[in-house]
Amino acid sequence: MGAGKYLSVFTPATEEQRKANFEDYWKFTQQHGGELFEDDKDLAKKRARLKYFQDNPVKLQKPLANPELFYRNYVEMQDDPKSLDRLTLMLTGMYKFARHEWVGIKGAWDSVPDMANSRTVEDKISRVHLAEEFCHVRLFDEMLKTCGLNKVEWVPLGPIKEKVYEQFPKFPSFLVDTPAFVTELMGVTFYCHLHALIEDVLADEPDVRDRLKELLDEITIDEVAHVGQRRNFIGSIGMKVSKVLVGPFYTMFFNDIPEVAELFDVKQMIKDGLAFDFNDLPEHMIERSWIPSYCIA
Numbered sequence: 139m140g141a142g143k144y145l146s147v148f149t150p151a152t153e154e155q156r157k158a159n160f161e162d163y164w165k166f167t168q169q170h171g172g173e174l175f176e177d178d179k180d181l182a183k184k185r186a187r188l189k190y191f192q193d194n195p196v197k198l199q200k201p202l203a204n205p206e207l208f209y210r211n212y213v214e215m216q217d218d219p220k221s222l223d224r225l226t227l228m229l230t231g232m233y234k235f236a237r238h239e240w241v242g243i244k245g246a247w248d249s250v251p252d253m254a255n256s257r258t259v260e261d262k263i264s265r266v267h268l269a270e271e272f273c274h275v276r277l278f279d280e281m282l283k284t285c286g287l288n289k290v291e292w293v294p295l296g297p298i299k300e301k302v303y304e305q306f307p308k309f310p311s312f313l314v315d316t317p318a319f320v321t322e323l324m325g326v327t328f329y330c331h332l333h334a335l336i337e338d339v340l341a342d343e344p345d346v347r348d349r350l351k352e353l354l355d356e357i358t359i360d361e362v363a364h365v366g367q368r369r370n371f372i373g374s375i376g377m378k379v380s381k382v383l384v385g386p387f388y389t390m391f392f393n394d395i396p397e398v399a400e401l402f403d404v405k406q407m408i409k410d411g412l413a414f415d416f417n418d419l420p421e422h423m424i425e426r427s428w429i430p431s432y433c434i435a
């Protein structure tokens with residue numbers, strides 16, 4: 139941890155700086171994910187990484203006592219969350235978070251230009267960004283499989299919520315950019331807290347604990363880059379709006395996931411989101427991720 143090496147993600151940037159950073163990000167993202175397989179919503183390097191995990195599986199020494207408890211509660215919580223064991227609760231909560239991500243990108247994939255029709259560097263970046271998000275859902279799926287949960291389905295939200303997610307990317311950019319940035323920031327905050335929770339809940343299962351952390355790291359490395367990239371879309375007024383949105387946004391989103399209140403400290407997540415400056419991330423993640431030049435001290 140190089141305290142002070144990086145600056146707040148809310149650090150102001152000029153128009154020219156942001157333009158140069160889009161170019162830089164575009165270079166980064168092409169080597170980071172490798173070839174884009176648009177028909178499969180996939181990327182070469184991510185696919186290879188997932189295959190490595192699938193080919194070298196690990197499993198719980200002590201399997202989940204009651205997988206039915208997971209299957210009964212993962213899409214909608216049916217039981218009192220307080221009655222679930224922490225591992226099951228962590229897994230159902232993780233699924234619910236990832237499901238929101240999946241629904242959001244599914245809607246966006248069809249409404250943003252594909253690579254052949256991308257005219258600007260921002261369009262191209264956004265296309266690869268979405269492909270990465272689909273890879274994250276596969277990585278989450280692999281995390282659940284690692285815990286013996288092979289029957290997980292990715293269930294769409296109700297028709298009204300699905301429609302909202304589909305329409306959202308078509309809104310004018312000044313309305314889309316701030317919530318899109320805050321959503322990415324919320325992702326990184328959540329994954330950092332989830333990382334700590336995995337350590338704790340799986341303390342007696344070192345193989346699965348380490349594997350879940352490796353899978354999660356693959357996601358978090360991308361998300362850290364997304365935070366900088368989405369921040370780069372935003373001018374000075376939008377940055378002030380973003381800061382105001384962090385608290386209400388996190389609160390609203392996490393209130394919807396009953397597991398979160400049992401397992402996480404939402405107030406601390408809000409504080410961490412507002413204070414986010416890249417400095418607490420381990421070096422091995424920073425090395426593979428991307429940070430805007432104006433956030434480097």
Ligand SMILES: [Fe+2]
Pocket residue numbers: 239270271274325357361
């Ligand atoms: Fe993601």
Ligand SMILES: [Fe+2]
Pocket residue numbers: 271322325360361364
């Ligand atoms: Fe993301």
